[in-house]
Amino acid sequence: MTSTAAPFQPLRGRLKANVPLAPRSWFRTGGQADWLFVPQDEEDLATALQQSPPDMPLTVLGACSNIIIRDGGLAGLTLRLAGGFAQIEADGDGLIAGAAALDSSVAETAARAGMAGFAFLSTIPGSIGGAVRMNAGAYEGDMASLLDWVEILTREGTYQRLPAADLHMGYRHTTLPDGAIVLRARLKAQGAEDPALIQEAMHVMRAKREASQPLRARTGGSTFRNPEGHKAWELIDATGCRGLRHGGAQISEKHCNFMLNTGHATSTELEDLGEMVRARVLAQSGIELQWEIKRLGRLSHPA
Structure with a gap:
């Protein structure tokens, strides 16, 4: 838990301490934000930035669709833009x-x-x-x-x-x-x-995505970038990792460049599963997969 003494002068937006972030993440995992600030407008955001100590960690959260928020949460100031933004x-x-x-x-x-x-x-x-x-x-x-x-x-x-x-x-x-x-x-x-x-083209694209990706699961989108000349899912599939489980985390059976929270996964289990896949792909193909999902925050809870 961080101190409840705000490191800022009064701001017009919403500033809260020790805010759980798992409900905001598409994976539904992760720890707390030391401070979460939702600025009222750009001037309010600029004021917060000008007041924040230079050594204070700063994280900006968007839709939280392609990130793993680690179980130790986010240190310092976390920003979430909404409203007029x-x-x-x-x-x-x-x-x-x-x-x-x-x-x-x-x-x-x-x-x-x-x-x-x-x-x-x-x-x-x-x-x-x-x-x-x-x-x-x-x-x-x-x-x-x-x-x-x-x-x-x-x-x-x-x-x-x-x-x-x-x-x-x-x-x-x-x-x-x-x-x-x-x-x-x-x-x-x-x-x-x-x-x-244009609407018809979008309909076709969305239908293809629905048919090939586990969109209705707790997932974070594509896990790894496609290496030049290769498709990440094919490299993963070739190692037999389709459906691989680690705790509550699983490689999707539908699209094996997607990880799933099957219900009770932790962020650590998700990240560890990803590293297991990377190691197997490297051992078999000599290709080192690079994370596309952003992994943010502390690995463990602060004392």
């Missing part, structure tokens, strides 16, 4: 989307406006801030194909607008300044298209 607005030939806007909501907004290129976002269960940070992609689309610019707050609480060309976006990676918090992004359409055709 989820706004989506038309901007000429594109959209400006807040960091907390759901990827699927952005896809639907673009479809109604007849903006092409956004359909893949309908299959990604996250928010725009995380999508920018990891250059999220699916069905031959990714954020690099859409991003015009991104606005951030630095760790010191100052604003910057960065053009996409400065971010060196690659496979599941975007280069952002250390500690940067994404506020919003401008996404440029790849031309115009009949809204009905």
